[in-house]
Amino acid sequence: MQPVLKISNLTKEYQLDGTAFRALNEIKLTIPAGSFTTVVGKSGSGKTTLLRIIAGLEKATTGEINYLSGSSVQRPAFVFQEARLLPWLTVEQNIAFPLQGKLEQVELSQRVKRQLQLLGLTEFAAAYPAQISGGMAQRAALGRALIYETDLILMDEPLGALDAFNRRKLQEELQTIFAANQKTVIFVTHDVEEAIFLGEKVIVLDEGQILAEFKVPITAENSQLFTLKENIITSINS
């Protein structure tokens, strides 16, 4: 597969009390088009920093990020742990927000309708964020990312605030949605099972470095997945 994103020797330093602290240290990573990569690691290992730099929300100290030329991934969509919906807009208006004024109203309405259906939100189209559950709000946030014309979606613990039932449900929905879409996803999570369930490749970050990369077999027996999970956990804790 063609890479959409190539990261070379990416380093990020923060100044803390006058001393340089390395949050990312010489990261090298290639992300193929249409792939689903999950990133795990201890708290403070640099997961969010990596995602924010890829998103262009923060600048790297040194290193390069090369996007496939002419690709829409230069404008990735970002999904945060909290849905961050605009409280004065309805679910439907929140999903439409990134493309408001950029598309003909008829086309925009059709696209929003499709997202609402895909995410099971049709009934809640006219509801305001305060009137819906956390799971629904996160679905709407996902709709807002999917509607945006980009092939690259960056997700930072997007299911972290959900209860176990909603989390599982949305994991399954995400798997279906991304199997049907040609989007490239980089997904940060604390949950190793979630990383294996969703990811084709799991990357372990530790103290700003890539410690290990694990490929998830497409068809795997439960015992294989169990061993994979153990290996990833061992790697995180090493």
Ligand SMILES: Nc1ncnc2c1ncn2[C@@H]1O[C@H](COP(=O)(O)OP(=O)(O)OP(=O)(O)O)[C@@H](O)[C@H]1O
């Ligand atoms: N703006 C900042 N200024 C100084 N240090 C920062 C800043 N942002 C992050 N750091 C530091 O960089 C390191 C990596 O932080 P980051 O948030 O990327 O970790 P993380 O793996 O996402 O953690 P968590 O799983 O807890 O969200 C941490 O030690 C953090 O304190």
